[in-house]
Amino acid sequence: MSLKKPELLAPAGSLTMLETAFAFGATAIYAGQPRYSLRVRNNDFGAIEVLQQGIERAHGLGNKFYLVSNIFPHGNKIKSYVQNMAPVIALKPDAMIMSDPGLIMMVRETWPEMEIHLSVQANTVNAAAVRFWKSVGVSRVILSRELSLDQVEQIRQDCPDTELEVFVHGALCIAYSGRCLLSGYFNHRDANQGSCTNSCRWDYKTLPGVVDACGDILAPQAATEREQEQAQRGAAPDQVYVIEEGQRPGSYMPIEEDEHGTYVMNSKDLRAIEHVKRLVEIGVDSLKIEGRTKSPYYVARTVQSYARAIDDAVAGRELDPALLGQLEGLANRGYTSGFFQRHTPESTQNYLRGYSESGRSLYVGDVALFDQARGLAQVIVKNRFAVGDWLEIIHPGGNSDLQLERMENADGQAVTVAPGSGHVVWLPLPAHAVGAFVARYVAAPESEAASA
Numbered sequence: 001m002s003l004k005k006p007e008l009l010a011p012a013g014s015l016t017m018l019e020t021a022f023a024f025g026a027t028a029i030y031a032g033q034p035r036y037s038l039r040v041r042n043n044d045f046g047a048i049e050v051l052q053q054g055i056e057r058a059h060g061l062g063n064k065f066y067l068v069s070n071i072f073p074h075g076n077k078i079k080s081y082v083q084n085m086a087p088v089i090a091l092k093p094d095a096m097i098m099s100d101p102g103l104i105m106m107v108r109e110t111w112p113e114m115e116i117h118l119s120v121q122a123n124t125v126n127a128a129a130v131r132f133w134k135s136v137g138v139s140r141v142i143l144s145r146e147l148s149l150d151q152v153e154q155i156r157q158d159c160p161d162t163e164l165e166v167f168v169h170g171a172l173c174i175a176y177s178g179r180c181l182l183s184g185y186f187n188h189r190d191a192n193q194g195s196c197t198n199s200c201r202w203d204y205k206t207l208p209g210v211v212d213a214c215g216d217i218l219a220p221q222a223a224t225e226r227e228q229e230q231a232q233r234g235a236a237p238d239q240v241y242v243i244e245e246g247q248r249p250g251s252y253m254p255i256e257e258d259e260h261g262t263y264v265m266n267s268k269d270l271r272a273i274e275h276v277k278r279l280v281e282i283g284v285d286s287l288k289i290e291g292r293t294k295s296p297y298y299v300a301r302t303v304q305s306y307a308r309a310i311d312d313a314v315a316g317r318e319l320d321p322a323l324l325g326q327l328e329g330l331a332n333r334g335y336t337s338g339f340f341q342r343h344t345p346e347s348t349q350n351y352l353r354g355y356s357e358s359g360r361s362l363y364v365g366d367v368a369l370f371d372q373a374r375g376l377a378q379v380i381v382k383n384r385f386a387v388g389d390w391l392e393i394i395h396p397g398g399n400s401d402l403q404l405e406r407m408e409n410a411d412g413q414a415v416t417v418a419p420g421s422g423h424v425v426w427l428p429l430p431a432h433a434v435g436a437f438v439a440r441y442v443a444a445p446e447s448e449a450a451s452a
Contacts, residue, residue: 005314006279007286009066009165010303013293014044018054020296022061023396023435025307029058030097031292032068033088035077038121038196043292048087055091067093068292069107070119072100082110089114095140108137115139120167120177125151127158134162140285141165145177149275149340153282163285168272169302169327170290172338174200200267201333203246271335273306273323277313297363297382297437300394301330329361329439361392361439365418370431376408377429379418385440386417393429395436401445402429 010021012029021029031045031054032038044050051067058065067088073081081103089111098104099119107114117140118124118133125144133141140163143152147166156164173180182199183189189197242252270290272279279287287310289302305323312320327335365379385391387407393400408426409415418425427438 003280003314006284008307009286009288010299011292015054016296017299020299021303022063024300024303026303028064030066030068036071037068038070052091055093064094066095066097068097070097070099070121082106123176127155130159130162146339149278156282165286165288166284167290168287170270172267172270174267204243206241206243209242268334268336269332270338271327272337272340273309274319275340276309280313298330300437325360360442364440365438367433367436370434376426377433379425379427379438381418381423382421384420390441390444392439393433393436
């Protein structure tokens, strides 16, 4: 049985990210206007002319452009929604990614031909919900991140006539896919309106707390001497805790813990590349990468890795473990496969950990142009690297490794170190490396280390 190749859907917060995503293998991108998507910070697509350029570019390449309009709006945003969206819909994006039933109804009534994809924010976790959304005109459902692979497969079997999409990489929320109140509570910036401050990732310190006579949890400093003495004698049946956020010293918040852990914590990032083969076999229509506010390098690295994993899966090949190391080099908070697999088999744990560490490289620069006379390529430095380092040149046409033997500054003088962001250096790279990203290996590539 031949397997269908799923769409690889990449994030785009700018035209540069769009171009990068398509160059490295994405077949669709998603972008949103700040007012109506869950990324309120300004991006290039807030301007209608840039949005037009992005849609035309995607269609010119035979790819798709999905417009994110997935906030849960308060009344003031509903009044002008249709009027504001009319010129956007006229640009003919391939679909709108939406979550609010009211907005979905307004779009269906005003533009019945517009395809609608249900956002992960709607938290769809069962086949009955998928069938409901199908009945009101939704053509694709982006399933909740809180589902296991078996649950995804069951929904696929129960709903064969609806497109399904799942997230495979990026940030995770300590909430059901974004429905979190921490940011609104701390900073009055509502995550469900697109202005999340990522409060779950702040620096919290845990301190032992004291239960007062009313049953409230207090910091030791706020407890009476008697309450502190009772706590020290172990009068309370269970130890309780408070947390103090780094920018709010002296402000203590009670926190409760059960057998599953605490509930204000910094989540690891999702990396499900090891499950791509199973998702392809299940028949998921689209695999999605999170990260509209991240860098073009992030898009290049993730798209290239997942595109390779998809090709291997469709061809019946197993995962290339080198891809784990490539993703490990991205800035991350540690990786998890989320809820796809509750417990990693013991036989697989060392495999995943070992290859995550080997082959790891860190982003250090962009190849901007090639000087024919000097035979050198200009590199805009992003992070420190030096002569003697092993570098990886990451290019849509294929990656290559080299050990840096020499480097020059703008005046043609030999230098040994590129100190960091803000510097420009010249490296002996080929002309076709222009447009590539440069990464520094943490350790020499295994093949080179073995021959050294």
